[in-house]
Amino acid sequence: MTPTPPQTSGQQDVDTRERLLASGAELFAEKGFNGCGLAEVLRHAGVPKGSFYHWFGSKEEFGIALIERSRDEYMDLVRPVLSDRKTGPIQRLRKAFELGREHADSEASTDVCLVTRLALETGNLSQSVLAAVKCVHQQWNALIAQILREAQASGEIGPGEDPDRLAGVLLMLWEGATIRMQIERDARALDDFLDLVFDRLLGRN
Amino acid sequence: MTPTPPQTSGQQDVDTRERLLASGAELFAEKGFNGCGLAEVLRHAGVPKGSFYHWFGSKEEFGIALIERSRDEYMDLVRPVLSDRKTGPIQRLRKAFELGREHADSEASTDVCLVTRLALETGNLSQSVLAAVKCVHQQWNALIAQILREAQASGEIGPGEDPDRLAGVLLMLWEGATIRMQIERDARALDDFLDLVFDRLLGRN
DNA sequence: TCATGGGAGTAGACCGGTCGGTCTACACGA
DNA sequence: TCGTGTAGACCGACCGGTCTACTCCCATGA
Numbered sequence: 001m002t003p004t005p006p007q008t009s010g011q012q013d014v015d016t017r018e019r020l021l022a023s024g025a026e027l028f029a030e031k032g033f034n035g036c037g038l039a040e041v042l043r044h045a046g047v048p049k050g051s052f053y054h055w056f057g058s059k060e061e062f063g064i065a066l067i068e069r070s071r072d073e074y075m076d077l078v079r080p081v082l083s084d085r086k087t088g089p090i091q092r093l094r095k096a097f098e099l100g101r102e103h104a105d106s107e108a109s110t111d112v113c114l115v116t117r118l119a120l121e122t123g124n125l126s127q128s129v130l131a132a133v134k135c136v137h138q139q140w141n142a143l144i145a146q147i148l149r150e151a152q153a154s155g156e157i158g159p160g161e162d163p164d165r166l167a168g169v170l171l172m173l174w175e176g177a178t179i180r181m182q183i184e185r186d187a188r189a190l191d192d193f194l195d196l197v198f199d200r201l202l203g204r205n
Numbered sequence: 206m207t208p209t210p211p212q213t214s215g216q217q218d219v220d221t222r223e224r225l226l227a228s229g230a231e232l233f234a235e236k237g238f239n240g241c242g243l244a245e246v247l248r249h250a251g252v253p254k255g256s257f258y259h260w261f262g263s264k265e266e267f268g269i270a271l272i273e274r275s276r277d278e279y280m281d282l283v284r285p286v287l288s289d290r291k292t293g294p295i296q297r298l299r300k301a302f303e304l305g306r307e308h309a310d311s312e313a314s315t316d317v318c319l320v321t322r323l324a325l326e327t328g329n330l331s332q333s334v335l336a337a338v339k340c341v342h343q344q345w346n347a348l349i350a351q352i353l354r355e356a357q358a359s360g361e362i363g364p365g366e367d368p369d370r371l372a373g374v375l376l377m378l379w380e381g382a383t384i385r386m387q388i389e390r391d392a393r394a395l396d397d398f399l400d401l402v403f404d405r406l407l408g409r410n
Numbered sequence: 411t412c413a414t415g416g417g418a419g420t421a422g423a424c425c426g427g428t429c430g431g432t433c434t435a436c437a438c439g440a
Numbered sequence: 441t442c443g444t445g446t447a448g449a450c451c452g453a454c455c456g457g458t459c460t461a462c463t464c465c466c467a468t469g470a
């Protein structure tokens with residue numbers, strides 16, 4: 001279905017696909033899915049249109065690949081932190097979000113998590129892209145809920161909390177902070193998020 | 206500069222402008238500023254292109270008019286609640302947000318606050334539209350901060366809080382909840398927001 | 411009283427540019 | 441020679457915006 005990565009022919013071809021994805025991630029995060037035409041992605045990547053449609057069936061399919069890539073990248077970044085058994089669950093969670101903050105700080109200030117960026121475009125996103133966004137959200141939600149359950153088991157948070165619901169709230173706060181950052185062009189919103197969640201909401205540690 | 210409202214000639218002309226604004230508010234809230242072409246707005250309003258450019262200088266100018274209209278509508282809705290001196294500040298604030306929740310509930314679930322909707326489009330919004338969004342945010346922020354100061358004066362919240370910063374956090378949470386609602390097509394996210402903010406964050410009342 | 415001129419507003423054909431997507435031609439290694 | 445991938449001209453649809461033609465109302469003045 002999707003072209004398989006080449007085995008013998010060197011890396012020029014992989015390069016093309018990878019260049020497209022990198023350009024797409026950058027430009028879509030900055031301008032949104034509908035706000036950026038293929039021509040611009042192509043120009044930025046230095047790839048002709050024919051090559052694009054060799055690797056991807058449509059702009060939509062390209063978008064979904066980008067969403068999944070974005071999730072995988074973030075997961076890779078965060079996994080070692082989350083699975084570090086030397087620190088408590090809440091502290092691990094905090095570190096994971098701090099990684100996200102640092103990421104936002106290091107990029108151009110307009111650059112924001114692609115998944116969040118696409119989330120508010122849902123109204124004019126196609127059904128399949130929307131589904132991909134939703135799916136990643138659920139995965140993140142489950143991941144956070146898992147950590148919260150650990151925290152509950154170790155007594156770091158009260159047994160009365162619903163981990164799934166609390167995870168949803170955390171994710172939702174993070175998204176709000178991301179919009180705020182986007183408007184104000186200032187990562188301070190993410191600091192406010194960290195303060196709020198870890199000092200006041202899950203506090204006393 | 207802008208065409209003055211007609212004084213003597215009845216209301217057909219005002220009607221045209223109003224119909225355009227109503228259609229624009231509905232369609233832009235659903236599809237975003239860039240996700241919806243003028244032709245669609247025109248068709249929905251039953252107004253020819255010539256009339257549109259009679260009333261508005263450009264799509265951009267139209268967008269700014271919509272943002273300001275959205276703000277005014279919400280302000281009118283919320284003002285009586287916020288200025289009701291019979292209830293405490295925090296309770297008034299809660300009521301105002303609950304009004305927002307009810308509004309979201311009554312509309313089609315895709316329909317969301319226009320200002321929030323445009324906020325994440327900042328990347329591909331023109332400078333002037335972005336400025337309008339930012340301006341409305343600051344006005345809301347100031348409004349909330351004012352209420353919080355009252356709450357501080359009456360001892361409902363601690364004197365250590367920074368009202369402006371806290372107002373920013375509240376607004377940011379609200380936006381996160383709005384995105385969440387958009388993705389899940391479910392207003393439960395707004396309930397979570399209300400619980401979090403008023404039962405836990407500003408709690409004990 | 412009524413002809414008339416002009417501004418307000420309606421109506422939609424039309425413009426160049428850009429959109430996502432298709433198509434053919436070609437380079438190159440196995 | 442055939443499959444893989446590059447290259448870009450080209451397509452119809454649609455974008456925001458312009459332009460001309462037209463209707464209608466009413467202010468003016470003899």
